[in-house]
Amino acid sequence: MLHFIDVILPIPLQKAFTYHITEAEAEFLSVGMRVAVPFGKSKIYTALVYSIHQNPPLAYDAKTIHQIIDDTPVIVASQLKHWEWIANYYMCSLGEVMRAAMPNAFMLESETMISKNEKTEILDSELKDEEYLIYEALSRQSSLKIQDVVSILDKKRVLPIINGLVKKGVVNLHEEIYEKYTPKLVRYVKLHHNHKSSEKLQELLEVLSRAPKQREVVLTLFTMEAALKKPIKVAELAEKSGASTSIIKALIDKSILEEYHLQMDRVQFEGEGDASAKRLSEVQQLAYDEVEAVFQEKPVALLYGVTSSGKTEIYVQLIQKQLDLGKQVLYLLPEIALTTQLVNRLQIYFGEKVAVFHSRYSGNERVEVWQNMLANSEKAQVVIGARSSLLLPFRNLGLIIVDEEHEQSYKQFDPAPRYHARDAAIVLANIFKAKTLLGSATPSLESYFNARQGKYGLVELKTRFNNVLMPDIELVDLADKYKRKRMKGHFSDRLIEEMTETLDEGFQIILFQNRRGFSPIIECTTCGTSPQCPNCDVSLTYHQYRDQLRCHYCGYNSAMLQTCQACGNATLDTKGFGTEQIEAEVKTLFPDKKVARMDLDTTRGKYGFEKIITGFEQREVDILVGTQMLTKGLDFRYVKLVGIMNADNLLNFPDFRAHERSYQLMAQVSGRAGRTDLRGKVLIQTYNPHHNILQQVSTNAYEAMFTEQMNERHNFKYPPIYRLIKITFKHKDYNRVNLAADWYATSLKQLFKTNVLGPEFPPVSRIRNLYHKNIIIKIPPQQSLARTKEAIIKIDNSFNAVKDFRSVRVVINVDNY
Numbered sequence: 001m002l003h004f005i006d007v008i009l010p011i012p013l014q015k016a017f018t019y020h021i022t023e024a025e026a027e028f029l030s031v032g033m034r035v036a037v038p039f040g041k042s043k044i045y046t047a048l049v050y051s052i053h054q055n056p057p058l059a060y061d062a063k064t065i066h067q068i069i070d071d072t073p074v075i076v077a078s079q080l081k082h083w084e085w086i087a088n089y090y091m092c093s094l095g096e097v098m099r100a101a102m103p104n105a106f107m108l109e110s111e112t113m114i115s116k117n118e119k120t121e122i123l124d125s126e127l128k129d130e131e132y133l134i135y136e137a138l139s140r141q142s143s144l145k146i147q148d149v150v151s152i153l154d155k156k157r158v159l160p161i162i163n164g165l166v167k168k169g170v171v172n173l174h175e176e177i178y179e180k181y182t183p184k185l186v187r188y189v190k191l192h193h194n195h196k197s198s199e200k201l202q203e204l205l206e207v208l209s210r211a212p213k214q215r216e217v218v219l220t221l222f223t224m225e226a227a228l229k230k231p232i233k234v235a236e237l238a239e240k241s242g243a244s245t246s247i248i249k250a251l252i253d254k255s256i257l258e259e260y261h262l263q264m265d266r267v268q269f270e271g272e273g274d275a276s277a278k279r280l281s282e283v284q285q286l287a288y289d290e291v292e293a294v295f296q297e298k299p300v301a302l303l304y305g306v307t308s309s310g311k312t313e314i315y316v317q318l319i320q321k322q323l324d325l326g327k328q329v330l331y332l333l334p335e336i337a338l339t340t341q342l343v344n345r346l347q348i349y350f351g352e353k354v355a356v357f358h359s360r361y362s363g364n365e366r367v368e369v370w371q372n373m374l375a376n377s378e379k380a381q382v383v384i385g386a387r388s389s390l391l392l393p394f395r396n397l398g399l400i401i402v403d404e405e406h407e408q409s410y411k412q413f414d415p416a417p418r419y420h421a422r423d424a425a426i427v428l429a430n431i432f433k434a435k436t437l438l439g440s441a442t443p444s445l446e447s448y449f450n451a452r453q454g455k456y457g458l459v460e461l462k463t464r465f466n467n468v469l470m471p472d473i474e475l476v477d478l479a480d481k482y483k484r485k486r487m488k489g490h491f492s493d494r495l496i497e498e499m500t501e502t503l504d505e506g507f508q509i510i511l512f513q514n515r516r517g518f519s520p521i522i523e524c525t526t527c528g529t530s531p532q533c534p535n536c537d538v539s540l541t542y543h544q545y546r547d548q549l550r551c552h553y554c555g556y557n558s559a560m561l562q563t564c565q566a567c568g569n570a571t572l573d574t575k576g577f578g579t580e581q582i583e584a585e586v587k588t589l590f591p592d593k594k595v596a597r598m599d600l601d602t603t604r605g606k607y608g609f610e611k612i613i614t615g616f617e618q619r620e621v622d623i624l625v626g627t628q629m630l631t632k633g634l635d636f637r638y639v640k641l642v643g644i645m646n647a648d649n650l651l652n653f654p655d656f657r658a659h660e661r662s663y664q665l666m667a668q669v670s671g672r673a674g675r676t677d678l679r680g681k682v683l684i685q686t687y688n689p690h691h692n693i694l695q696q697v698s699t700n701a702y703e704a705m706f707t708e709q710m711n712e713r714h715n716f717k718y719p720p721i722y723r724l725i726k727i728t729f730k731h732k733d734y735n736r737v738n739l740a741a742d743w744y745a746t747s748l749k750q751l752f753k754t755n756v757l758g759p760e761f762p763p764v765s766r767i768r769n770l771y772h773k774n775i776i777i778k779i780p781p782q783q784s785l786a787r788t789k790e791a792i793i794k795i796d797n798s799f800n801a802v803k804d805f806r807s808v809r810v811v812i813n814v815d816n817y
Helices: 023-028 075-087 093-100 129-140 145-155 157-166 198-212 212-228 234-241 245-253 282-298 310-322 335-352 365-376 386-392 420-429 444-451 478-483 493-504 581-588 607-617 658-670 693-696 703-716 735-756 787-801
Strands: 003-008 019-021 034-039 043-053 109-116 143-145 171-178 185-191 259-263 302-306 326-331 354-357 383-386 397-402 435-440 458-462 473-476 509-512 523-524 541-543 549-550 555-558 572-575 593-596 623-626 639-644 680-686 723-731 756-760 770-779 807-813
Touching: 003 023, 003 034, 003 093, 019 034, 023 234, 034 198, 075 212, 075 386, 093 386, 129 143, 129 145, 129 157, 129 171, 129 212, 129 807, 143 145, 145 157, 157 171, 185 234, 212 245, 212 259, 245 259, 245 509, 282 302, 282 310, 282 458, 302 310, 310 326, 310 335, 310 397, 310 435, 326 386, 335 354, 335 383, 335 420, 335 607, 354 365, 365 493, 383 386, 386 420, 386 435, 397 420, 444 458, 444 703, 458 593, 473 478, 473 493, 473 693, 493 509, 493 639, 493 680, 509 807, 581 593, 581 623, 593 607, 639 658, 658 680, 658 693, 658 703, 680 693, 693 703, 723 735, 723 787, 735 756, 735 770, 735 787, 770 787, 787 807
Parallel strands: 302 435, 302 458, 326 383, 326 397, 354 383, 397 435, 473 680, 509 623, 509 639, 593 623, 639 680
Antiparallel strands: 003 019, 003 043, 034 043, 109 143, 109 171, 185 259, 523 572, 541 549, 549 555, 723 770, 723 807, 756 770
């Protein structure tokens, strides 16, 4: 009887791949274990066992697996079910979902090793210079990795040279597998067992009387062991006894002390959890009871609470209830910046039951969270994370909280799976028969529409905590201010006046500008030329702090030009402004105040956010300038004034959600002002103060905005009435992209008639030397989504069968908004 397994490989394959296993392996293996398998000519991948059966594949001969990596499964059945839904709904392969879900350290990769072929003799003259360098390196050491060859030759393309050596029979290639996860070991020390009895200890101290420092270490260790009743770290002992590590090492070498290692988690929570959460106010208690009532009837509730209404406190009560029932809770956040503030708040309540998972954590830290969850340990009962934490192995999920559910950061754009965390969360909760709570001060139109339709329950919190008034919002007409010469740089006289007043009272200020860098365009005033990125159709942004021009799409950078490349004149001027320029202007206006900037450039490191947020919370910084990172639900006590530098570039964005997004962004930024007892103030600078959205923001008229936007969505057939699927074509040849997109669109139009838009070039049509072209398919409410996707897959398969189109990359993005 032959035995086979189907595996999921971490690459975009349409089907699971089958391998041959022995009977013993078949008995040992179970679904969700990792196995190393050969794939292609010489690659070895980590794959997950998907099913075990006895049907040989028809199209190819099954290879045997390389090795079994686990003793127990690393993923659970409910998780696999969720992955399948994501792959199916978002039209990608299971392998891509696996790649996104599994921490990199779980993926054993094979590393190609190069070793010398001892059997062939070759004359040095027969080798080219570069080949000789590799050959010589191999005569000094037994094997090289590809990366070593790259550094020896100091060039990226080394494979042709290695292949040349293989053809000449000089070297052999073989794959070596290595595990990426290394547990963190901490050195501990204890008294050697020979000296445990009191007589032996007396003897020892007498022997050591001539070495006072060593004797001090032994005495310190003895008192620490007695007092602490727990293992003693080498580092702690050195610190307590004031001895250097070399003295401790000498004692270990003499067998007076012995060292041992224990495995530790990299992320530790110090301190106690304080279970007595804050008491809810009457309004909050009412909202909490309403949420509980909704959960009796519906699986999803939308908590629509204005900014600073105390939604987090309600979440805490709901989490506590689930923990009492012995269930896990997932708390999703849109932005890594938010996790820092929130983790601290939740750890005060729940202690070390809180686990954090997001992409700024190292691979090893993520593996530890994953393993704690598989073991259903106490350390992973409340999981806080960005969208990727949806894909973790939950055991017993009771509740998912999606905070700031309107945020576009919940949607993954590249690489596949292009899932939306809010929608995937509702499905995950459904698998566990758990509840989902969506929270926001400015709900997305889809969620509010679903709540209005009765699909979700709706709970509203209309007052701020402590009954603080909503901030006073004032619109400043820039056209008028420029005309009357009342501007200093990009600051109107009103803004400077309010800023001076706020700073004099000892409060803090947030300034919002949705562009990083110093200025987005450099232009020659003589001939009008502006420096463009060589790889993308976009002008380069000037970054003053590095004095360079950078492309925000591909990362290309060059030193700032001194003269115009076209006409040679030194008449280069900056157009437009970003956060850097605002920061520079604020420093000139208020030289004695501390200014900080929070954007992608200043928060690159793992603790980048923490430093800035903590500095601002502890009032070391007076004015914080930033991009939309600032809008994501951060809670600062002493902010009294918020300035939006230019509202127009938000509103005039070519996207059907531009108005909804602008409303959400401005309402969220405004919500940072006046969060304790004083009423905050918001100034919005704009050239068009009569714009509907700005009027709605200034009066907090969410319902009016909702009604107006929904009318437009009805008339122009956009979500949430119609569904969208966007198909993007990418290729470095302009004509081929055009041909491919036209062919595809013609096939689609035969099926979906007028509901196919395009193909059309996007505003930035070339990125990283690839031309982009888009098609949008609109799916009416009555049309079956599953059948539509089947039709698209059929067209896609026949598209890939055309030889000329194979090199064109097709990206299918379901619900691309």
